[in-house]
Amino acid sequence: MRPDLRAYLLGDDGHRVFGPGPVDLLERVGELGSLRAAAIEMGMAYTKATRLVRDAERAFGFALTERTVGGSGGGGSQLTAEARELIERYRAFERTSRWALSASYETCFSGFADVPRLGCVVMASGEGARFGGAPGEKLVAPLAGVPVLERTLAALPADLLDVVVVTRWDAVEELCRRLGVRCVRAAGPLKSDTMRAGLEALGHRAGCLFVTGDQPLLSEKSVRSMVAALTHEPTAIVRLAWRGRAANPVLWPNDTLGALARLEGDTGGRVLLDGHAELEGRVRLVEAADERELADVDTPEDLARLECETKGTGSFVSFQK
The missing domain is CATH 1.10.10.10 (Winged helix-like DNA-binding domain superfamily/Winged helix DNA-binding domain)
Structure with a gap:
């Protein structure tokens, strides 16, 4: 078709x-x-x-x-x-x-008939030095009994996204193997290495969502809203936000993916937006339902705080393959 x-x-x-x-x-x-x-x-x-x-x-x-x-x-x-x-x-x-x-068709019909779904790169290569322990340990640390990374993955709907986790750590790879999630190794320690490995693994896509693996309160509803925003406007750069403050994750359209793959150094997609008025003008914000969706886990204290804030809410679900 x-x-x-x-x-x-x-x-x-x-x-x-x-x-x-x-x-x-x-x-x-x-x-x-x-x-x-x-x-x-x-x-x-x-x-x-x-x-x-x-x-x-x-x-x-x-x-x-x-x-x-x-x-x-x-x-x-x-x-x-x-x-x-x-x-x-x-x-x-x-x-x-x-x-x-062609770009609009691939975006609006992504996942329909023979059109590939949108891509999703889960960034899971950071050492997590502030968290302590072995490199990458925070991603498999339990939050209310479920690993942080598994909670992040639970927000990524399989009917909309083809997900690949990019890491350098055996523990993360083992978790992905247990969950049945595709995982590839980054060639180096830099953010650009992780992004490039994910994009290469996914191949041609109408767009790609970049998610940090330590964002465990991200909701599937917000991710679906981001995909809907790109479908409505296939050239948009869609960012999750809270009260107008842009944050992660970010959904990038096809025409930006080549530039993302060519990034060098320990920089993410933000460098493409800085000083580029045309790209900045294409940013569309999707408001999260809760400010905690934007929270990431950098330290043990962050993890403990999120556990206290969410205890008893019943808001967490385990990853479903």
Whole structure:
């Protein structure tokens, strides 16, 4: 299954004045040096070809062809400079329109029929030095009896997202194996290493959600709302927020993923937004239902506080494959 597009230019009266047929005709005129020969090659009546050219000339206000005289064929037609510029502009418009259509289709139909779901990279490579213990230990530490990372994974709906956990730690890999979650190793200790490994593992996607593995109170409802926001506006950069304060996770559209994969150093996607007004203008915030959704676990005290705040609420669910 794939989308299709026919890009037409309409006059002020709403009637088509230029599109796939006329541009093909003009390109053949340029190749063959004859409007009549171009029409014959396309299986089109010469009267129709003449009408298409004349209608377009009236709409644009300049000539598209000019007669040539002499030669073995007794004369013909050649394109004007304006016609060549029109062809170039139209083809560029057509290419970008097709790209936008494809991106929108893959986003709006992600997970439907044969269209891949959106990707999700769970960042689980940090050492967690402030938490203490073995590197990565905080991600498997229990919160109300369930590992922190498992609670984060529970918020990621399998019908919307293909999830890959990126880590450097055996304990995280073992937890993912137990849960049946795909896990890959980062090539290095930097955030950019983790992001790149996740994107490479997922392959082409219409968009990708980046989630920190130590965000255990993230809710599935909020993640679904973020995906809905991207589906509504396929070029948006969607961020979870609380009272207008942007935070993690972040859902990036397809046209930004290449730049994310090329990042270097211990930096995340924020570096793409800093100083880039066009990207900043595409950020859309989705309000979390609770401020605690934005909390991450950096220290044992953070973990203890979250345990106290959530005890008895019944708000946690275990990961379901």
